[in-house]
Amino acid sequence: MPIILLTDGTGMENSAAEVWVYLQHQGRDMLEPSLEVLGKACELAGSLKVSVAGILAGDKVDVLAEKALLYGAQKVYVLQSRHLETYSSAIYTKAFCKLIRSKQPAIFLAAATLQGRDLAPRIASALKAGLTANCTDLKIGSCLDQNTGQEYKKILLQLRPAWGGTSIATIINPEARPQMATVCPGSMKMPQPVRASRGEIIHIPPDVQAEDIKTTVLQREPASRRMDLKAAGIIVAGGAGMGTKENFDLLRRLATALGGQVAATRAAVAAGFIGPEYQIGQTGASVRPRLYIACGISGAFQHLAGIEQPGTIIAVNTDPAAPIFSVAQYGIVGDARDVVPKLINAYRQLGH
Amino acid sequence: MPFTIVVLIKQVPARTAVSIKPMKDDGTLDRGALPAVFNPGDMNALEMALDIRDRFGATVTAITMGPPQAAEVLRESIYMGADRAILLTDRRFAGSDTLATSRVLSQAIKQLGAFDLILCGREASDGATGQVGPQVAEQLEINQLTYVEAVEQLDTVKCSCWREVETGRELAESKLPVLITVNAAANTPRPFSAKRIMRFKNALAPAELAPGASPKALAGRGLLIEQWDADRIGIDGSLCGLSGSPTRVGKIDPVALAGSAFKKIEPNDQGIRELFEELIADHTFD
Numbered sequence: 001m002p003i004i005l006l007t008d009g010t011g012m013e014n015s016a017a018e019v020w021v022y023l024q025h026q027g028r029d030m031l032e033p034s035l036e037v038l039g040k041a042c043e044l045a046g047s048l049k050v051s052v053a054g055i056l057a058g059d060k061v062d063v064l065a066e067k068a069l070l071y072g073a074q075k076v077y078v079l080q081s082r083h084l085e086t087y088s089s090a091i092y093t094k095a096f097c098k099l100i101r102s103k104q105p106a107i108f109l110a111a112a113t114l115q116g117r118d119l120a121p122r123i124a125s126a127l128k129a130g131l132t133a134n135c136t137d138l139k140i141g142s143c144l145d146q147n148t149g150q151e152y153k154k155i156l157l158q159l160r161p162a163w164g165g166t167s168i169a170t171i172i173n174p175e176a177r178p179q180m181a182t183v184c185p186g187s188m189k190m191p192q193p194v195r196a197s198r199g200e201i202i203h204i205p206p207d208v209q210a211e212d213i214k215t216t217v218l219q220r221e222p223a224s225r226r227m228d229l230k231a232a233g234i235i236v237a238g239g240a241g242m243g244t245k246e247n248f249d250l251l252r253r254l255a256t257a258l259g260g261q262v263a264a265t266r267a268a269v270a271a272g273f274i275g276p277e278y279q280i281g282q283t284g285a286s287v288r289p290r291l292y293i294a295c296g297i298s299g300a301f302q303h304l305a306g307i308e309q310p311g312t313i314i315a316v317n318t319d320p321a322a323p324i325f326s327v328a329q330y331g332i333v334g335d336a337r338d339v340v341p342k343l344i345n346a347y348r349q350l351g352h
Numbered sequence: 353m354p355f356t357i358v359v360l361i362k363q364v365p366a367r368t369a370v371s372i373k374p375m376k377d378d379g380t381l382d383r384g385a386l387p388a389v390f391n392p393g394d395m396n397a398l399e400m401a402l403d404i405r406d407r408f409g410a411t412v413t414a415i416t417m418g419p420p421q422a423a424e425v426l427r428e429s430i431y432m433g434a435d436r437a438i439l440l441t442d443r444r445f446a447g448s449d450t451l452a453t454s455r456v457l458s459q460a461i462k463q464l465g466a467f468d469l470i471l472c473g474r475e476a477s478d479g480a481t482g483q484v485g486p487q488v489a490e491q492l493e494i495n496q497l498t499y500v501e502a503v504e505q506l507d508t509v510k511c512s513c514w515r516e517v518e519t520g521r522e523l524a525e526s527k528l529p530v531l532i533t534v535n536a537a538a539n540t541p542r543p544f545s546a547k548r549i550m551r552f553k554n555a556l557a558p559a560e561l562a563p564g565a566s567p568k569a570l571a572g573r574g575l576l577i578e579q580w581d582a583d584r585i586g587i588d589g590s591l592c593g594l595s596g597s598p599t600r601v602g603k604i605d606p607v608a609l610a611g612s613a614f615k616k617i618e619p620n621d622q623g624i625r626e627l628f629e630e631l632i633a634d635h636t637f638d
Contacts, residue, residue, distance in 0.1 A: 026519055089486070089496050114518055118498045121483035125454060125490035130598030133450075133481035143602040147594065162604060163478075169604045176598035214495035216525045218512060223520035234637070258637070270536035276516075291636050302480060312636055314627070315614070325614055330627055334619030346624045350632060 018103070019045040020178070021073070022096075022110040022119065023054045024087075025064050032190065032286075033111030035071050037183045039191030040138055041109055042072040047140040048154060050106065051075055057095060059085040062201060069197035076199065077103075079206040083213060087115055091212040093122040098207060100127060105178045107156050109138070112182035124180050130173035131180040132158040136187040136301065143172045150174070156181070161301040186286050186305045223277050234260025235289040237280060239303070240267035241296025241317060242336060248273035250340045251295055257344045263287070265303045268296075281306035293343075295336035299324030316340070354409035355506070357401045358461055360472035360488070361394040361414050361429060363422040390425045393473020395432075395541040397534040400503065401471050402433045402542065408506060411435045413464065417445055417456050420559035426577055430552045431544035439557045442581040447594035450479075454487030455596060459587045460580060461492060469511070470531040474499055482533065489531035497524055498533045 021041045024031045038054060045052035053075040054068040065076040079095050100108065100123070108123070110116035112134045124131035137159040144151050155172050156179040162169040173179040229235065236255040242248045248268065255262040264274045266281055280287055281303040290311035297303060297315070299322055307313075315328035316336045325331045332339055365386035401412045414429035416422050417440040426437035440460050448456065461470065470489070475482035482498075489496040499516040504523060506512075512525040516535055557577040558567050570576040582589055590596060617623045631637065 024518075031518070089489075089498075093490065114499055114516060117482045118486060118496070121450070121481075121486035122490045122496070124483070125451060125487035128451065128598065130449065130451065131483060132599060133479070133483055145600050145602070147600070157602065167604050167606050170602040171599050172602045173598050174600055214526060215497065217522050218525055219523040220519070221521040266536075272537075276537070291631070300480075312631070312634070314617075316619075328614045330617050331614040332617045332619050332623075332627075339619050339624070342619070342621055342624045343628075346621065346628045349625070350628050 017048070017050050017106040018075075019048065019050060019052045019107045020077075020100075020105040020109065021052070021054050022108070022116065023056045023064065023068055023076075024111060024113060024115055025056070025058065025061065028063070030064050030067060031111065031113060033113055033116075033183070033185035035068075036185065036188040036190050037109050037111050038068065038071050038073060040183065040188040041107070042191065044107065044138060044140055044156070045074075048106070053077055053105070055079070055096070055099065057081075057084040057092060057206070065201045066197075067193075069199035069201070070193040070195075071191050072194075074199045076201050078201060078203045080203055081206050081208055083208050083210055084206065086217065087119075088213050088215045089118055089122060090214040091208050092119055093126060094212050095206040095208050096123050097126045099204060100178060108178040108180045110182050112184050116182050120180060120182050127176075127178075129176045129178055129180050130171075131182070132160060132171040132173075133182050134184045134302070135160045135181045136168075136184050136305075138181060138183070143170065145172070145174055155179070160184075184301065184305045186308050229261055229263055229278070229280065229285040229287050232261035232263075232287065232289055234258050234291045234293075235263050235280075235287055236260055236293045236295065237263040237265065237297060238268050238273065238295045238336070239265040239297035240271055241298070242268060242273060243296070245273050247337050250337065254293070254340050254344050257347055258291075258293075260289075260291070265297055265300070294324050294328070295340060297324050298322045299327065354411060355404060355468040356464075356466060357404060357410050357412050357469045357471060358464065358467050359394070359398045359401050359412060359414045359429070359434070360457055360470065360484070361398065361416045361425050362391040362473075362476045363388045363416060363418050363425045364391045364476050364478040365389075388421065388424070390428050391473055391476045391478075393475060393477070393534065393536060394425075395473070396536055396538050397471040397473050397532075398429055398432055398434065399539045399541040400500075400532070400534050401469070403539065404469070404503065404506065405433075410468075413438065415440065415457065415460060417441070417448070417453060417460075419446075420557060423557040423560055423577055423579075426557070427552060427555055428544065430555065431548045432542060433545065433548070436578070438578045438580055439559070440580050440585065441557070441559055442592075444582045444589040444593045447597065448592055449597035449599045450481055450483040450487055451598055452592045452594075452596040454484050454491055456582075456585065456587060456592050457484065458488045458491035460585045461488070463580070463585055466529075468528045470494075470529070472531070472533055474533045474535050485531055485533040492529075492531070494529050494531055495526045496531045496533070497526055499535050500532045501535045501538050503532075 051074045054073040057079040059082045139157040158171040313328040314330040315324040316332045413436040414434040500513040502514045504512045555575040557579045
């Protein structure tokens with residue numbers, strides 16, 4: 001059993017310079033992207049020789065706190081309040097800022113989910129902390145500030161794609177603390193849980209009232225069908241490059257012919273080619289197919305983030321410089337409208 | 353009572369231009385190679401503002417922070433229908449990260465007086481951080497509704513919006529004033545009005561004027577775009593630009609695009625047939 005401590009939230013008991021991870025949960029479970037970030041945070045804390053702590057907010061979340069300990073957290077700070085039961089921007093910001101001010105972690109990380117991207121910038125703004133969005137890797141290392149010539153050691157190196165994926169930028173926060181970053185879901189390895197943990201669960205009563213909730217949720221509509229994509233062995237995905245809804249329907253035919261599932265990028269969903277339940281990427285579903293056929297997809301990292309453990313990727317795009325080709329095993333430089341019917345024909349002719 | 357709406361707009365490198373080699377050989381950005389455009393998401397935000405004006409009555413003010421040439425997105429905002437446009441430009445703003453940008457924007461918004469709604473796109477197409485909206489909301493100490501797809505209901509004290517969340521969609525209600533970030537699925541931005549293009553195509557911000565040209569003449573014809581610097585909005589220079597930015601770009605490494613790593617398939621029947629034979633041999637379909 002983990003040790004459970006109660007504190008008044010003002011102490012500085014052996015917590016300076018920790019690495020913290022926001023643990024997002026919904027329903028009764030933790031989101032996978034939060035656990036991925038926790039896995040990376042353990043590595044970072046290891047190289048800094050400090051503790052890694054998960055931050056949980058909600059009502060009756062001890063089961064989740066214990067789960068976080070199994071996934072590598074050495075401490076879990078629990079902001080326990082019925083007012084924090086469901087996420088809400090303003091009240092979470094208030095509770096988190098107070099906790100961060102009192103315990104002064106070195107690093108604060110969150111998964112770059114919709115919720116993480118709603119919360120982290122508000123906290124950073126309130127604390128005047130630097131925040132880097134959608135990081136695809138994090139390291140501890142040295143970095144030179146090119147403007148001042150000063151070298152910073154044992155600093156968080158925040159790597160993220162820049163300029164449409166043609167470059168990787170390393171961002172640092174030289175002075176402000178905590179060093180904050182959101183992490184692109186799917187870009188870190190999912191940690192393996194251990195069977196038993198020796199970590200601590202530390203309850204900190206948050207100083208929040210009902211009036212701190214500024215948003216009332218009147219109605220919820222669950223998204224459907226995302227699980228189908230996750231289980232699909234073959235996925236035919238289309239992007240904005242498909243041009244029209246009619247062209248996009250060609251992809252459905254190919255998916256049907258191959259016994260696979262059709263999917264889309266955010267841009268294709270935004271263009272109205274297909275419903276949001278088919279969206280793959282940072283703000284859509286994560287998938288792990290054996291075969292991924294990307295048609296008219298440039299390969300923005302927000303989309304690639306949705307492809308976990310890709311098998312074979314075939315890219316079809318008119319632009320030979322599109323980043324999608326850099327992750328593909330097979331590349332067809334051509335117009336998907338011409339290529340897709342050929343794919344359907346060839347597959348049928350080969351007796352499948 | 354009409355609503356007072358502020359729309360935050362960013363000028364970004366054109367998306368289609370990203371593959372044209374934006375980096376110079378020394379690794380710095382070749383801005384000249386990148387045509388600049390209206391951030392697409394901010395156009396959805398402006399459309400939402402104009403739609404609210406059509407339905408309920410409102411004044412719509414477009415604001416952008418950027419170099420003098422960013423006035424172009426303000427002209428386009430006026431072509432779409434914005435009532436007022438303000439360019440925030442000052443050398444001291446250069447190099448701002450998202451926090452420093454949010455300080456400049458929120459300080460400028462404070463100069464405008466009372467407002468009901470602040471709208472912006474969910475993220476800019478270049479940095480894709482989605483941070484500036486929430487950071488502005490925090491600086492102004494107001495609530496936020498992010499990833500909004502539709503305004504369901506609006507009255508003088510509150511609004512409710514459908515917003516995208518991890519689990520699907522939710523209808524969320526907030527008191528005014530509130531900051532809303534707008535998803536692309538929210539609407540289709542209206543085309544520029546031909547009448548307004550004719551009327552405002554010669555509108556300029558002072559920073560765009562040729563040396564010696566008089567802003568007064570333009571102002572007399574209603575064609576001078578408002579322009580505010582750090583002093584006008586009352587922000588300390590040390591809080592904006594590079595000095596006000598807690599983050600630094602340590603370095604930028606070009607990605608070694610594994611150009612030869614993939615097998616090139618010819619886009620003809622022969623090439624595609626061979627591709628499938630290979631995939632079948634690899635048991636990809638089993």
